[in-house]
Each structure stands twice: as structure tokens, then as C-alpha cells.
Amino acid sequence: MAAPLAELLAAAQSQLWQTKLAGLAVYTLISAFALRAGSGVVSAPARRLALAMLFVAGNAAVPLLFHRKREGVSVAFSAFILTWLASFKALALAFGRGPLAQQRWAPLQFWALYSLPLVPAAPPAAALLRRPSQQQLDGPGEPAHLLLRWLLKAAVTAGVVFGLLLDVPPFARTCLYVLGIYSMLGVVMDGPAACLLRPLRLDLAPHFLPPWESASLAEFWGTRWNQAAGSALRTTIYEPIVEGSLVDWQQLAALTGANAGGGAAKVVRGRRRSARLAAAAAKEAARGGGLAGARLAGMAASFLASGAVHELIFWYVHGHLTAHLAWLFFFLGQVPLILGERWLLAQLKAAGVALPSLARKALTLGVLLATSHHLFFQPAEAAGLPALFAASMRASYAALAALPLRLLGSTV
Numbered sequence: 001m002a003a004p005l006a007e008l009l010a011a012a013q014s015q016l017w018q019t020k021l022a023g024l025a026v027y028t029l030i031s032a033f034a035l036r037a038g039s040g041v042v043s044a045p046a047r048r049l050a051l052a053m054l055f056v057a058g059n060a061a062v063p064l065l066f067h068r069k070r071e072g073v074s075v076a077f078s079a080f081i082l083t084w085l086a087s088f089k090a091l092a093l094a095f096g097r098g099p100l101a102q103q104r105w106a107p108l109q110f111w112a113l114y115s116l117p118l119v120p121a122a123p124p125a126a127a128l129l130r131r132p133s134q135q136q137l138d139g140p141g142e143p144a145h146l147l148l149r150w151l152l153k154a155a156v157t158a159g160v161v162f163g164l165l166l167d168v169p170p171f172a173r174t175c176l177y178v179l180g181i182y183s184m185l186g187v188v189m190d191g192p193a194a195c196l197l198r199p200l201r202l203d204l205a206p207h208f209l210p211p212w213e214s215a216s217l218a219e220f221w222g223t224r225w226n227q228a229a230g231s232a233l234r235t236t237i238y239e240p241i242v243e244g245s246l247v248d249w250q251q252l253a254a255l256t257g258a259n260a261g262g263g264a265a266k267v268v269r270g271r272r273r274s275a276r277l278a279a280a281a282a283k284e285a286a287r288g289g290g291l292a293g294a295r296l297a298g299m300a301a302s303f304l305a306s307g308a309v310h311e312l313i314f315w316y317v318h319g320h321l322t323a324h325l326a327w328l329f330f331f332l333g334q335v336p337l338i339l340g341e342r343w344l345l346a347q348l349k350a351a352g353v354a355l356p357s358l359a360r361k362a363l364t365l366g367v368l369l370a371t372s373h374h375l376f377f378q379p380a381e382a383a384g385l386p387a388l389f390a391a392s393m394r395a396s397y398a399a400l401a402a403l404p405l406r407l408l409g410s411t412v
Contacts, residue, residue: 032115056087068319095240106200174369177380185207237301238299307329308328
């Protein structure tokens with residue numbers, strides 16, 4: 001009697017979870033279409049911000065729809081994709097920035113870019129300004145290549161979650177965690193990209209560049225790791241600080257000029273102010289130190305925001321923050337590490353010493369693994385987060401493996 005009852009409860013919970021996902025899909029469609037329509041007619045940045053905050057508030061409530069214990073993975077990913085990425089995209093759009101402001105997207109294109117962890121490829125003019133390391137891959141690849149990568153990363157994720165059942169040394173577990181995060185994020189990102197690339201005629205930026213090729217911490221965080229999150233932080237926080245203007249008035253005028261109405265004069269005045277700020281920033285840079293200071297402030301603010309959002313995701317899953325705010329300090333700690341790295345490389349260059357590329361890559365990965373082991377993965381392990389994810393993923397793989405047998409049984 002107990003076994004059938006357990007099966008009925010599991011089936012009911014699965015049905016409820018599917019209903020939540022269907023409702024979430026409807027919510028994202030309505031939100032995306034409403035945000036697109038509103039941002040096309042509202043030109044004043046303050047009003048655009050008020051509009052965006054409605055969607056930020058809605059996205060903040062989404063993870064609360066799922067049960068922390070039974071649906072922890074859904075809680076985490078809805079917080080990552082909607083509470084963080086979609087909300088930051090909406091905030092950036094309010095000020096004429098970010099991927100949603102890159103052009104006037106078609107409704108379904110806008111929905112995909114808003115509600116999924118996708119980033120459109122940079123326009124040709126912007127692509128020319130990128131560093132060589134950012135130009136190594138102009139896109140994630142053809143749909144067939146994306147699907148192949150998705151299958152490969154799904155297999156790697158399976159190997160990691162089942163490998164965690166083994167008794168491995170703590171630092172080896174950290175390496176497995178890093179590989180698991182890389183492959184699992186790839187599964188989440190490459191799958192939607194493979195399905196939507198051709199039907200929606202989207203030209204997407206790569207989600208990752210090979211992180212093991214990072215020759216510096218700045219390169220790892222800036223161009224190689226999780227570009228969906230990197231784009232959100234860069235367009236919402238870093239660029240406004242460096243440019244000295246919250247609003248990209250030129251792009252805002254391009255988006256709303258046809259429907260700006262009474263706000264057109266404000267846009268023109270804002271563009272003039274933006275030009276004056278840019279000229280002032282150029283003078284500061286010419287005197288030395290001004291632009292460098294703005295970049296440092298932008299970098300510090302971006303890592304602070306990243307740490308805060310990671311703590312928020314942890315709270316959604318567990319109901320409390322990490323012990324001693326370890327995740328926040330992990331990301332904040334990258335700032336002095338990057339500054340120290342720059343100083344050391346400058347000293348070596350002045351002394352005529354050039355570290356081999358392989359040595360720089362090994363040192364970069366070593367520092368990242370050491371800091372993440374103590375400040376990121378050990379606090380997560382103490383709270384049972386990796387075990388929660390691994391158990392959920394193992395259950396998913398077991399259900400997929402049993403699916404052919406169920407289908408076969410239903411036809412007999």
C-alpha cells in the first residue's frame with residue numbers, strides 16, 4: 001500500500017511542477033510583450049525605470065513558486081535566469097542599454113532574449129572594438145553544433161553527478177564541481193540556443209569561451225566565463241560607471257525617437273549632456289588616472305553586485321545567506337586579486353621577464369580553484385547545495401533512462 005501511495009504522491013508533485021512551468025512560460029511571454037510595448041512608447045528614463053521595476057518585482061517572486069526542498073534546482077535556475085538575468089536586462093533597457101536595446105527586436109526574438117540566458121552577438125561596429133580574446137568566437141555555432149555540444153555537456157554533467165557518489169578528496173570534489181557548473185550551464189544555455197537560433201533568426205554570442213585557456217583572472221571573468229551573466233553586469237553596472245552616464249541617450253533615441261512625443265527634447269538634452277560627460281572623461285583620461293579609476297570602480301561594483309545576487313540565489317534555495325557571507329566575499333575578493341595580478345605582470349614586464357603562456361594559465365586556474373574551494377564550494381557543501389543538485393540531476397537522468405521502458409510497456 002505504501003509503494004502505490006508514494007507513486008501517486010510523486011505523480012501529483014510532478015503534475016504540479018509541470019503546471020508551474022507552463023504558468024511560468026505564459027508569465028514570461030506576457031511580461032516580454034508588455035515590456036517591449038511599454039519601452040517602445042515611454043521615452044523618459046525615470047518612467048522607463050518605473051516600468052522596468054514592475055517586471056523586476058515579478059521576477060523576484062518567481063522562485064517562490066517552487067518548493068525549496070523538492071524543487072531546489074527549479075528555484076535556483078529560475079532565480080538565475082529571471083530574478084537576475086531578465087531583471088538586469090529590463091533595467092538596462094530602461095536606460096537604452098543592454099541586449100534588449102541593441103535594436104528593435106521582433107516580439108518572439110525579444111521574448112527569447114529577455115526570458116532565456118541568451119545574449120545577441122555584438123553589432124559589427126561594436127565587434128571591431130572588442131579585444132582579440134573576445135573575437136575568437138563570434139557566435140555559439142550552427143544549430144547542429146550547438147545540439148552536439150548540448151549532448152556532450154549533458155553527458156559530462158551526468159558523469160559529474162554520478163561521480164560525486166564516489167569518495168574523492170575534497171579538492172578533487174571542487175574540480176568536479178567546477179566541471180559540473182560549466183557543463184550544466186552549457187546544457188541550460190546551448191539547448192535553447194540550438195532550438196531558437198534558426199526559427200527566430202537570432203545571431204547569438206558564445207555562452208563561454210574555453211575557460212581553461214584563461215591567461216589571467218581578468219580574462220577569465222571578463223571574456224570566458226558565463227557571458228550571459230557577464231553581459232548583464234557589464235551593461236547594467238560597469239558601462240554606466242565607466243562612461244559617467246546612466247543613460248545611453250543615443251541608443252534610447254534610436255529606440256523611442258519615432259514615439260518619443262514630448263520626451264524628445266529631454267532625449268536631445270540628455271544626448272548633449274552625455275557628450276559633455278564623454279568629453280570630460282576623455283580629458284581626465286588624457287591627464288591619466290581618470291578612466292582607470294572609473295574602470296576600477298566599475299569592476300568593483302560589478303563584482304559586488306555579482307556576489308550579492310549569488311547570495312540572493314542561495315537565500316532562495318536555503319532560506320538564509322551563506323555562512324559569513326562567503327559567496328559575497330569570494331566575488332569581492334576577485335578585485336584585489338586582479339589588481340595584484342596586474343601589478344605583478346607589470347613588474348615582470350619592467351624586469352624583462354615574460355611568463356610562458358602555459359604557466360600563466362596554470363597559475364590563473366590554480367588561484368581560481370583555491371579561492372573557490374574555500375569561499376564558494378565549501379560553504380555550499382556545508383549547506384548541502386551540491387548534494388541537492390546532484391540528487392535532482394540523478395533523478396532526472398534515471399527518469400530519462402526509464403522512459404523507453406515505460407513507452408515500450410504502454411504499447412504492449
